[in-house]
Amino acid sequence: MNRKTLLIYYPLFFLFLLTTSCSSTKKIKYFQDIPDSGDLKTIAKGEYAEPKILVDDILTINIQTIDPQSSGPVSTGNITSSNATALGAAALFSNVGASSSSGYLVDKEGTVNISIIGKVKLAGLTTFEATQVIQAAVNKYYKDATVNVRFANFKINVTGEVLRPGTYTMPNEKVTILDALALAGDLTIFGKRENVLLIRDNPDGTRTPYRINLKNSNIMSAPYFYLRQNDFIYVEARKAKSDATDAAQTKYISIAGTILSLIIVFATRR
Numbered sequence: 001m002n003r004k005t006l007l008i009y010y011p012l013f014f015l016f017l018l019t020t021s022c023s024s025t026k027k028i029k030y031f032q033d034i035p036d037s038g039d040l041k042t043i044a045k046g047e048y049a050e051p052k053i054l055v056d057d058i059l060t061i062n063i064q065t066i067d068p069q070s071s072g073p074v075s076t077g078n079i080t081s082s083n084a085t086a087l088g089a090a091a092l093f094s095n096v097g098a099s100s101s102s103g104y105l106v107d108k109e110g111t112v113n114i115s116i117i118g119k120v121k122l123a124g125l126t127t128f129e130a131t132q133v134i135q136a137a138v139n140k141y142y143k144d145a146t147v148n149v150r151f152a153n154f155k156i157n158v159t160g161e162v163l164r165p166g167t168y169t170m171p172n173e174k175v176t177i178l179d180a181l182a183l184a185g186d187l188t189i190f191g192k193r194e195n196v197l198l199i200r201d202n203p204d205g206t207r208t209p210y211r212i213n214l215k216n217s218n219i220m221s222a223p224y225f226y227l228r229q230n231d232f233i234y235v236e237a238r239k240a241k242s243d244a245t246d247a248a249q250t251k252y253i254s255i256a257g258t259i260l261s262l263i264i265v266f267a268t269r270r
Helices: 003-020 022-028 068-076 127-137 177-183 217-221 240-269
Strands: 058-064 079-082 100-105 111-116 118-121 148-151 155-160 166-168 190-199 207-212 233-239
Touching: 003 127, 003 217, 058 127, 118 127, 127 148, 148 207, 155 190
Parallel strands: 155 233
Antiparallel strands: 058 100, 058 148, 079 100, 111 118, 155 166, 190 207, 190 233
């Protein structure tokens, strides 16, 4: 094979490898329906529904009065729960990694037993509604008291092809699936972006599965975009063979580029 033939075929071979490697980018890019430039699309607002308090939830109930010592026993709680989180959580959730938190366990009857006040039924309420119910009860015993109710165990489980799989306890209730995946270190190169599985517990004990396509921005308008406590996220792996092929393509492109450069330099000097 002479020099002219080499100069013709090697660039074509390099271009072929470069073209076939484009599939790798398509497999890992999020929100592919959003254009890179020009007129940006408008994404419909997702509906956020405040999570309801469920049986076995743990609540932080903080009651402040003019005399802090008198309300101290009420705010302490009746259990201590461990927060299981992975290392390296994002700064947005800087207090996620607390080792433990005290709170009130919602029993099988859907009630919490608060010192002095007694049993209060909270299951089925939002934390805002629970605050109002407890406030009404507290007003019978304390003057000018302030009540705050939060989830102490708003847990999200993330597993599969993510960098840091684990159980994450969130410091607030308004958490999206993107927040959860970011906490878990994002999907690995092997994770299927178009087929993420979310399993959600229902109040009646049943579970609802959702299939999520991270390549499409419409997920931001979907009912599963905002997570609920105990949501389970599983990222499926792509086929190992195709992953290995993608890695090999990158290697071959690098080698082919080097060879092509050497051939051109060689040919032009003779």
